[in-house]
Amino acid sequence: MRRRLPDALIETAEFGQAVAIGDARVSFHPAGHILGSAQVRVEVGGEIWVVSGDYKRQPDPTCAPFDVVPCHTFITEATFALPIYTWDPTTAVIDEIVEWWRTNSAQRRPSVIFCYVLGKAQRILAELLPRLTEADGPIHLHGAMVALTEAYRASGIRLAPAERITDTMRGAALARSLVLAPLSARGTPWMRRLPNASIAFASGLMRVRGVRRQRAFDRGFVLSDHADWPSLLSTVAETGASRVFVTHGWSDAFARYLRETRGLDTGTLRTAFEGEAGELTAPEEPE
Amino acid sequence: MRRFSQLYESLDRTTSTNAKVAALVEYFREAPSADAAWATFFLTGRRLKRVVPSAGLREWSQEVTGMPDWLLGECYSAAGDFGELIALALDAIPPGPPQPERSLASWVEDRLLPLQKADLAAQRAMVIEWWLGLPRAERFLLNKLLTGEFRVGVSHTLVVRALATVAGTEPTTIEARLMGEWMPSADWFSSVLTPSADDEADPSQPYPFFLAAPLEDPPETLGDRADWLVEWKWDGIRAQLVRRAGQTWLWSRGEELITHRFPEITAAATHLPDGTVLDGEVLAFKDDRPMPFSALQQRIGRQKQVAQVMRAVPVVFVAYDLLERDGADVREQPLSARRASLMPLTAADSVLRVSEEVEGSWEQLAALRRESRERAVEGFMLKRRDVPYGVGRRKGAWWKWKIDPLTVDAVLIYAQPGNGRRASLLTDYTFGVWHEGQLVPIAKAYSGLSNAEIEELDRWIRRHTIERHGPVRAVEPVQVFELGFEAIAPSTRHKSGIAVRFPRMLRWRTDKPAAEADTLENLRRLIR
Numbered sequence: 043m044r045r046r047l048p049d050a051l052i053e054t055a056e057f058g059q060a061v062a063i064g065d066a067r068v069s070f071h072p073a074g075h076i077l078g079s080a081q082v083r084v085e086v087g088g089e090i091w092v093v094s095g096d097y098k099r100q101p102d103p104t105c106a107p108f109d110v111v112p113c114h115t116f117i118t119e120a121t122f123a124l125p126i127y128t129w130d131p132t133t134a135v136i137d138e139i140v141e142w143w144r145t146n147s148a149q150r151r152p153s154v155i156f157c158y159v160l161g162k163a164q165r166i167l168a169e170l171l172p173r174l175t176e177a178d179g180p181i182h183l184h185g186a187m188v189a190l191t192e193a194y195r196a197s198g199i200r201l202a203p204a205e206r207i208t209d210t211m212r213g214a215a216l217a218r219s220l221v222l223a224p225l226s227a228r229g230t231p232w233m234r235r236l237p238n239a240s241i242a243f244a245s246g247l248m249r250v251r252g253v254r255r256q257r258a259f260d261r262g263f264v265l266s267d268h269a270d271w272p273s274l275l276s277t278v279a280e281t282g283a284s285r286v287f288v289t290h291g292w293s294d295a296f297a298r299y300l301r302e303t304r305g306l307d308t309g310t311l312r313t314a315f316e317g318e319a320g321e322l323t324a325p326e327e328p329e
Numbered sequence: 330m331r332r333f334s335q336l337y338e339s340l341d342r343t344t345s346t347n348a349k350v351a352a353l354v355e356y357f358r359e360a361p362s363a364d365a366a367w368a369t370f371f372l373t374g375r376r377l378k379r380v381v382p383s384a385g386l387r388e389w390s391q392e393v394t395g396m397p398d399w400l401l402g403e404c405y406s407a408a409g410d411f412g413e414l415i416a417l418a419l420d421a422i423p424p425g426p427p428q429p430e431r432s433l434a435s436w437v438e439d440r441l442l443p444l445q446k447a448d449l450a451a452q453r454a455m456v457i458e459w460w461l462g463l464p465r466a467e468r469f470l471l472n473k474l475l476t477g478e479f480r481v482g483v484s485h486t487l488v489v490r491a492l493a494t495v496a497g498t499e500p501t502t503i504e505a506r507l508m509g510e511w512m513p514s515a516d517w518f519s520s521v522l523t524p525s526a527d528d529e530a531d532p533s534q535p536y537p538f539f540l541a542a543p544l545e546d547p548p549e550t551l552g553d554r555a556d557w558l559v560e561w562k563w564d565g566i567r568a569q570l571v572r573r574a575g576q577t578w579l580w581s582r583g584e585e586l587i588t589h590r591f592p593e594i595t596a597a598a599t600h601l602p603d604g605t606v607l608d609g610e611v612l613a614f615k616d617d618r619p620m621p622f623s624a625l626q627q628r629i630g631r632q633k634q635v636a637q638v639m640r641a642v643p644v645v646f647v648a649y650d651l652l653e654r655d656g657a658d659v660r661e662q663p664l665s666a667r668r669a670s671l672m673p674l675t676a677a678d679s680v681l682r683v684s685e686e687v688e689g690s691w692e693q694l695a696a697l698r699r700e701s702r703e704r705a706v707e708g709f710m711l712k713r714r715d716v717p718y719g720v721g722r723r724k725g726a727w728w729k730w731k732i733d734p735l736t737v738d739a740v741l742i743y744a745q746p747g748n749g750r751r752a753s754l755l756t757d758y759t760f761g762v763w764h765e766g767q768l769v770p771i772a773k774a775y776s777g778l779s780n781a782e783i784e785e786l787d788r789w790i791r792r793h794t795i796e797r798h799g800p801v802r803a804v805e806p807v808q809v810f811e812l813g814f815e816a817i818a819p820s821t822r823h824k825s826g827i828a829v830r831f832p833r834m835l836r837w838r839t840d841k842p843a844a845e846a847d848t849l850e851n852l853r854r855l856i857r
Contacts, residue, residue, distance in 0.1 A: 125396055126404045126417035249417065251341070252409040253753050255482065258344050272421050294797065295403045302397065 045193060057106065073097040074108035075267050076161030077194060083111050092281065093117040096290075098266065099273035100132055103168040104161075104199050108277075116283035117311065121268040122246050123288070123296035129246070129270045135263055136169045142242065142261055143220045147179050150217040152236045156225040156259075157244040159187045161267050163222045164194045166244065167201035170220075174202055179218025182207045184232070186224050211235060246270075278304070287311050332360055333368055333433040334466045340481050349483055353491035363434035366513035369521070372488045373507060376477030380441050381452045383411075386475065389453050390415045393460060394422060399799065406746045406800035407753050410480075412472030416465055425461030434513075441474060486721070496522040504720060509534045510586065532573040535580040536606060536652050536660065537720045541710060541727035548691045548730060551711065558664060558714050559687045559694060562707040562729055563647055564622050564815075565612035566629070570594065570646060570681075572601040573656075579611070579646075587611075590628055593639070594646045597680035604656030605674065608718075609648040609684065619705040622830065623818055647684045648675050649710075652718060660718035667718065701732040707815070708732040734813030734831075735855055738838055738846045741808040742768050744790045745801045747775065755790045755802065756783055758834075760812060762825075764849035768806055769825045771852065772814065777834030786837075806843050811836040817855050825849060827856065 055061055057080065060069040065087065070080035075096040082093045092113040099108050129135075139155070146153045157163050163183070170181070181204040183191060188206045195201055207221065212235035225243070227233060240260045247253050248262025269277060278286055278300060288297040289311040297308040339352040353372075357365050391401060396418065408414040431439070440459075444452055459471055473479045486500075489507065493500040506521050510533065551557060568587065571578040577598040579588040588595055591611060601607075613620035613628065624642045651671040652660055659667055675683040687709065689697060694709060701708050708731040716726040739760035747756035757775055761768030778786065789808070796803040813835040820828035827849075 124404050124407055125394060125400065125421055126408050126414055128417070128420040130420075247753075250408050250753060251413055252748075255341075256754065260343055292403065292407075295400060299397075299400060 045189060057109075071109045071111050072106035074099065074102060074105060076102075077105045077164070077197060077199065079105060081109070081111060083113065089114055091115045091117070092283075094119055094277075096121070096268055097277075098269050099277065100129060102132075102165055102267070104164050104194060104201075110277065110280045112282050114283060115285040115287070116278060116281045117287040117289065118274065118278060118296075119268065119290045120274065120288045120293040120296040121291035122249075122266060122270055123274050123292040123299075125271050127246060127249055127266075127270050128272060129264060129266060132169060132265070135265050136166075136173065138261075139166070139242075139244075139263055140170070140173050142240070144178070146240045147218040150214075152216045152219050152221055152239040153242070154221045154223060154233075154236055154239045155242045155244050155263065156223055156228060157265075158267075159184075159224050160190050162244055162265065163187050164191055164199065164201060165267070166222065166265070167191065167204055168199060170202040171200055179220065180205060182211070182216065182219045182221045184221070184223035184227055186227070187222055207235070213237070278306070330433050330436050330467050330470065331430055332356070333364065334470055336368065337470060337481060338466065340483055344482075346487060349487055350491050350494070353483070353488060354494050357491060357495045361432060361434070362515035362518040363513075364432050366515060366518035367433050367437050369488060369492070369507070369518065370513040371474065371479050372481070372483055373485050374479065376479065377437070377441060377474065378445065380444050380475050381456060382449075383476065385449060385452060386411070386415070386456070386472075389457055389460075390418070393457055394418045402799050409746065409748045409753065410478065412476045412478060413469055415460065415472055416469035419460055419468060420465060422461070425458065428459060428462035428467075434515075436471075437474070437513075492521060497524055500720075504537045505534065508537065509580070532576065533571060533578045533586075535569040535571055535578070536608075536658075536718075538567065538569070538582050538608070539719045539727065540722040541712075541729040542722055542724045544711065544728040544730040548694065548711065551728070554691055556714055558668070558712045559689075560649065560684045560710045560712070561687060561701075561704070562710050562731065563610040563612050563619060563684070564705065564707050565610040565619070565625055565647070568609060568611050568646070569652070570598055570601075570605075570607040570609065570648075572598050572605045573603060575603065587629075591644050591646075593644060593680050597646070601674060601681075602655065604653060606651070606653035607646070607648045607671070607674070607681075608650040608652055609646050612645055612647050613642045614645045615643055621705065621816065621818060623828075645680050645682055647682055649684050650718060663715045663717065664712055665714040698730065698732060702816075734815055734835070735817060735829075736811055736813050736835060737762065737771070737852055738809055738841060739771060739812050740768055740806045740843045740846045741786075741804060741810060742770060742806055743801055743803055744786075754783060755787045758810075760810060760832075761806070762847045762849050762852055764825070769849055771823075771825045771827065771849070772812060772829050772832035774810075774812060774832045774834050777813075778837070782837060809838040809841040809843055809846050810834050811838055817852065819856060825852075827852060 055070055057070055057072055060067045067085045069083045071083055073079040073081045073095050075098055079095060079097070081095055081097065084091045090113040092111045094117060096119050097108050101107060143153045155166065157166065167181070181202055183204045183206050185206055191201065191204065204222070216236060221236065242261035242263055243254065243257070243259045244263040244265045246264060246266030246268055249264045254262035274296065285307040286300055287309050293310040297310050300306045301308045336352060336356040340349050343349060356368065360368065387401065391398060396404070404414050404418060405411060408417060444455060460468055463471060489500050489503045492503045496503065503521065511517055566587070567582040569580045571580065577588060577595045578586060579591060579594060581587050594611065611625070613625040620642065625644070627638055628642050628644060648671060651667045651674070652658070654670050659670070672683060675681050687694065687697065698708055708729065711728040711730055713726050719726060739762050741758055742761045743759035744755040745757045746753055757773065759770050759773050761770045786808070790802060790804050793805040793807065794802040795805060812832050814829040814832040816830040818828050819826060822828070
């Protein structure tokens with residue numbers, strides 16, 4: 043927060059620590075989305091509402107796991123709320139990344155993964171840490187990723203070693219590298235240092251082949267910091283909420299599905315943001 | 330099928346054509362011939378005759394995944410491909426007993442083809458068993474084989490290049506061997522790879538078509554007018570008429586046999602000497618002038634020709650070129666020589682006629698071209714007199730000098746996601762023009778915008794959606810586009826009372842307010 047809003051007045055609270063605001067008791071609970079991401083629980087006179095914010099249920103070494111908070115009304119995200127969005131286990135996706143990187147290295151081709159600068163990049167680094175061997179090439183970061191990555195390290199998150207790409211690095215110096223960069227770097231002169239790179243994109247959007255091909259990525263790694271269809275359904279059930287408001291992404295479809303098949307009282311909330319689902323067409327936003 | 334699935338993956342994971350050809354070459358060298366034959370069949374865009382009804386696939390996928398129909402529709406708008414949608418959605422379902430590995434040929438011949446004749450219940454049981462028993466990649470491929478939508482970003486040309494590399498022959502030889510009708514088999518595949526050209530060829534085989542490139546520069550840049558043969562560009566079906574072994578075949582450019590659709594052409598062809606192949610255009614022609622393409626469509630649509638339709642829409646074969654004479658391939662001769670041999674085979678008023686040469690200087694032609702619409706043609710074809718008949722689309726020898734399209738300024742009113750690689754982007758647009766204070770839909774268009782414009786418009790649409798009906802979004806009537814189209818005709822099937830041919834977006838008129846877009850009255854005035 044401090045990096046994005048340097049002048050803001052920020053008051054912090056531990057997870058689970060209740061703060062009284064008028065008649066309301068307000069507390070934060072881990073959302074498992076990225077480091078520090080939280081759900082907000084609001085209790086007034088025994089009536090409990092929970093706002094999930096962005097969340098996921100897969101384990102993530104960079105943040106505390108999602109905590110199910112029982113409530114009466116649950117406001118959930120629905121970025122990937124369609125049955126076609128089911129995530130494979132993270133280990134399987136990391137296996138794919140490692141295999142791709144090693145194959146490229148052997149052909150002396152750099153491997154570039156485009157991903158969000160906050161959250162996804164650090165999650166990939168953390169997942170790669172136990173996989174690295176002596177034989178692997180170096181990991182490099184686009185300049186835009188360095189500050190947030192250092193902030194993660196400073197918070198005690200263990201990440202694979204990664205170095206900023208400097209202006210003099212190009213060609214042979216990067217032939218065996220794995221490079222993490224924001225999507226906005228694609229098609230800029232910065233990419234000229236990586237002439238024959240294999241290009242990948244890490245996002246839940248890569249679940250659909252047509253989306254990857256339209257943007258001409260060689261590889262798409264289906265790695266999302268949002269909940270997939272099965273975990274959206276199980277999360278709604280576990281909260282025990284009888285009323286659910288849905289926001290972001292496929293909110294109309296998810297609200298209708300919950301209403302028709304689960305008999306829940308549902309509604310949708312409008313938003314100007316499309317999160318990861320709008321990642322390819324929207325200007326860069328934090329997840 | 331594992332090997333074929335791996336080939337598919339390698340093709341899908343690169344955007345380099347060389348890498349794709351290399352993957353194909355490796356597959357064709359290593360796979361058993363029967364598998365390679367079927368792979369060639371599918372990769373060149375052929376499809377099995379319907380194995381199971383598509384309504385069945387939809388119903389069974391709902392049954393297995395428990396998805397209501399509307400949710401399946403939402404998934405389709407995100408995935409853009411039905412086969413992929415099912416493959417993905419089944420990940421959320423516990424798998425069934427694994428299917429044993431079997432070769433591609435065995436999948437097609439022992440499992441899919443027999444299913445064509447099975448009853449619906451048996452089809453349902455088998456398809457569901459396969460869906461639940463195959464890993465995702467193979468489940469996806471199976472759906473591709475079942476639905477026939479086999480898009481993998483490999484062009485026909487790349488497959489031909491790979492086969493030519495494996496065979497050590499010219500791509501044109503392979504191209505010729507892949508034309509026409511064939512049944513994939515190990516023997517057939519071996520014959521495709523035979524090094525020599527000692528074709529005891531199937532007499533029905535046409536030659537690959539030579540195609541023209543669009544002329545972008547003024548015709549004066551082509552040099553001396555005398556070097557060029559100029560013909561009208563007819564708006565019909567490009568076709569090859571093959572007369573061999575006492576029989577006649579008529580092939581469309583899409584390599585489809587259309588002999589039986591046009592009995593009068595077949596009848597006229599019986600007078601051709603054996604061993605003759607003509608390149609030309611099937612044209613609906615009545616009262617000394619071509620009829621619009623929409624008339625010809627009445628003849629294409631039906632397998633059985635009703636006498637009444639044949640009378641209402643008579644056709645002719647307008648010959649452009651001679652490719653084979655007395656059984657000898659004459660494509661290497663210059664066009665002037667081929668035309669000279671062609672002339673005696675045709676007659677001015679018969680069903681088999683020649684496409685006349687148009688006289689006049691470049692300047693006079695430019696003036697004549699403006700009469701194209703009245704003459705029901707699309708402009709001119711310009712062909713160098715001294716060049717052989719080539720293969721595919723090559724610049725320099727043949728040009729199409731088309732008329733400028735008709736245009737209209739219309740307002741974007743609906744948008745929905747595209748298919749395939751345009752899935753999840755809103756790229757299918759509906760446009761309207763003003764009529765009595767309302768916008769009446771007149772055309773759907775999909776092409777003409779750059780990728781950057783598509784993305785900008787996608788963002789705008791998402792933020793200015795007024796209503797949603799399933800995947801279709803009604804948007805604020807703000808954005809004006811200049812649409813181009815080739816022809817306009819009255820229509821009783823459209824609410825607007827008109828139908829336009831080949832509409833596409835020419836320009837995003839960000840300078841024009843919606844109120845100043847065209848009216849239906851303006852558009853009606855264009856109908857001749």
